Amino acid sequence: MSQPANLARYIRQVRYPRLGEEGQRRLMAGKAIVVGxxxxxxxxxxxxxxAGVGLVRIVDRDFVETTNLQRQMLFGEDDVARQLPKAIAAAEKLRGINSEVEIDPIVADVDATNVERLCGGMDVIVDGTDNFETRFLLNDVALKHNIPWVYGGCLGAEGQTMTILPGETACLGCLMQECPPPGSTPTCDTAGILGPIVNVIASIEALEAIKILSGNRQSASRMLTVVELWDNTVRQIDVSGLREQVDCPACKRGEYAWLSGRQGSHTAVLCGRNAVQLSHPGASISLEELARKLAGVGEVSRNPFLLRLKVEG
Known part of the structure; x- marks a missing residue:
């Protein structure tokens, strides 16, 4: 029997019985936000x-650099030359891959002032971030608004991921309890990172999101999965009891310290950049105005998203 045209391109995954046509239709109506x-x-x-997810919102503050190309699969040298933000470059590629889905790129730094707006109406949140402050913020907004989210992180040849189903499973606060201070943990700058582990962990994250979006929430993992590719090990750690064992303010009392701004700094170590971002709440500036002010200082180049200043000496 022939499939409707909008299902035909997904026929290989539709034939997987645990997804099926109904699951695919749910995917096509689903909304996912990828933060980072x-x-x-x-x-x-x-x-x-x-996979045909109806809307994929991509939020990222950074732009494409040559050192990204070793592991960040949507970008190429032309994106570096054009100095494109990652969200914009990714959207260009994805629209060419699947014109049937809506890609919503947003160039922004996710913080307590905008995270609820960005995640509003989403069916699942996928972690693509590189710092724990943002992850704890995502944890808060997910719990407050009952949005499933998938945590993931990689370093070296090791990665880990965990699915958080609000009201059902342990959350990131249950797992870690305290957020490591900015700069206190290794980054890909200091410890390095291998491309294959990224693909493994992100693929697990994406599949968890697909389970949730397709109406197969019951199949989502209740484990913390840790993969070490260099040593060829996979561990599944049972975290199902943490929610009852830990006095988590977010889970137990609905106290969202990161979302309220009571916790969190205005600095972030940028992975792979040997740099620290300083954020000033509410601060904004016109790139055109800044370019005029800096014109006498050095060579200024800019596009609608980015301004660079090159100073001799």
Whole structure:
């Protein structure tokens, strides 16, 4: 029997019985937000768009650099030359891959002032971030608004991922209890990262999102999955009891310290950049105005998203 045209391109996954036509239709009506479009986020966004998720929102503050190309699959040298933001470059690629899905790129730094707006109306949140402050913020907004989210992180040849189903499973706060201070944990700058582990962890994240979006929430993992590719090990850690064992303010009392702004700094170590971002709440500036002010200082180049200043000496 022939499939409707909009299902025909997905026939290989529709034939998987645990997804099926009904699951595919749910996917096509689903909305996912990928927060961070670097290594993990680009793989996850690519997988979700190819799978036919109806809307994929991509939020990232960064732009494409040459050092990204080793592991961030949606970008190429032309994106570096054009100095494109990752969200914009990713959207260009994904629209060419699947014109049937809506890609919503947003160039923004996710913080307590905008995270609820960005995640509003989404059916699942996928973690593509590179810092724990943003992850704890996502944890808060997911719990407050009952949005499933999938945590993931990679370093070296190791990665881990965990699915959080609000009201059902342990959350990130149950798992970690305290957020590591900015700069206190290794990054890909200091410890390095191998491309294959990114693909493994992001693929698991994407599949967890697909389970949730397709109406197969009951099949979502209740484990913390840790993969170490260099040593060829996979561990599944049972975290099902943590929610009852830990006095988590977010889970137990609905206290969202990160979302309220009571916790969190205005600095972030940028993975792979040997740099620290300083954020000033509410601050904004016109790139055109700034370019005029800096014109006498050095060579200024800019596009609608980015301004660079090159100073001799």
């Amino acid at each position: 479009c670097g290594a993990l986020g680009s793989v996850a966004a690519n997988t979700l768009a190819r």
